[in-house]
Amino acid sequence: MTMDEFLKNMSGKFGVNILNVKKVSNKRAYIDIYPKDIKGFVRYIFKDLSFRFDTASGVDDFNALEILYHFSHDPSGITISLRAILHDKQDPHIDTITDITRSAWWIERELHELFGIEFNGNSDMRPLLLPDDWPKGVYPLRKDFQPPKRDSRKE
């Protein structure tokens, strides 16, 4: 499967649900989608096309939060990223993909605590990296995060 075949296949399958495709090279492409369609895309790419889930990157773009789901297809050497843009920064949420692949188990927990993204249908939202007493509603990888001032008197 070449990148062109893959992209043609995708546009045939999902049509207008693909917002934008940025093909960077024969090995890389970024595909923008609606957050509500994430399950359908992931199921098709992971289950039907046998891509490997690399990871998901959260990005704070100031106006909106983005999640990039990176997938690699090892037999053909292509890597694609699905970009879901969450415009509501106050209440960002998207469907979980952990029922499709358990490989997203940890990264959804991480995105939840570092970006404050809710994953509908994922009940395991315990903290993964941050301490248990981390304050609620403070998300360190958001751009408006201010690190707490160190109080030298307490040390």
Place this chain on the structure above:
Amino acid sequence: MSHNAHVPIGPYHPLQEEPEFYKLVVDGEKVVDVDVRIGYNHRGIEKLSESKSYDQSIFLVERICGICSSSHPIACCQALEDIGGVEVPERALYIRSICQELERLHSHMLWLGLAGHFIGYNTVFMWAWKYREPICDIMETVTGNRQNYAMHKVGGVRRDIEREHVSYILKRLDEFIKNISILKGAVLDDPVLHERLKGIGILTKEDAIDYAAIGPVARASGVDIDVRRDHPYGVYDRIKWNVVTQEEGDVFAKTVVRILELFESVGIIRQCLDKMPEGPIDSNPKDIPPGEGIGQIEAPRGECFHYIKSDGTNSPVRHKVRAPTYMNFPTFRETVIGETISDATIILAAIDPCYCCTERMLIVDGSDKNIMGAEELIRLSQEKTRLIKDKYGER
């Protein structure tokens, strides 16, 4: 009524070099559930990277791990080169690949030693770590350091391999291959190890694919993937080598994969040294344009993944790092449950969770008479054994 007991291990425990907390739920000897809590070592490197310049970021990611201190910088450089479309000179690609394979050698040897230690087979531990030394020496010859090499930069590498060093590297590799051939026989033909490691901690192929396991963990379960072959970078597409796979998925298969990979890596280094062309080692790119890029490389433990988003300034807007253990670790739920508590240690260790190991003995002033070499230490150890025997008699 439940008879299950909870066995907490960690977060600080002699078993683990790094803090992690395991909660094993056991019914008698059998593990029925397990959970892990990480984050005790979270240093906020992704956030920190947003406040560094690109050149500094590479030094920063080098410090994520003392073992993968060549893998992370190369993945980071590749992500930046992906954004800028930077060409890397041929000779630099060869040097990068040599560093990568040296890193794989010393990492696999380190794991082999630790695995031996975890199952109480300290002879393997002593041998593996002793035989790892020539690799660290070669690394020092090539990069100037045994760990944290500061070797890689966007567009190339910082130091060249001198012509007179090639024969030294080849000599040390010959020594290494002779030693690990003996070690391979001792480990893979040992009936005790067969009994101990075969059939435990099995990760099935279906689970390996579903968990997106990578590296030796996936290859030991029959998933034939390797970034070096599938997403070629460096010079791996110009060199003859094989991807080692096993079908069983148990701890023994993971051991076999890592040991056989040692031989492949030595082969790759020898071919690289032979084929390496003369020429520049750095293309000196100026700016990183706006855009986004991905770097994927095969670290000793599996695929190391970096995603960088640039807005045209000198610092990344976002720098996502995904180390291989992040994907391999969650498989413990499939491998540990149902096994006995005594096997849990080696099963957890078999995925090779990433340890930071940067300590070394540093001799600054050679005039000190109290510095002991290997022979003196062995003599000291034998003398102590003799004293104990004299005191308590032969038993």
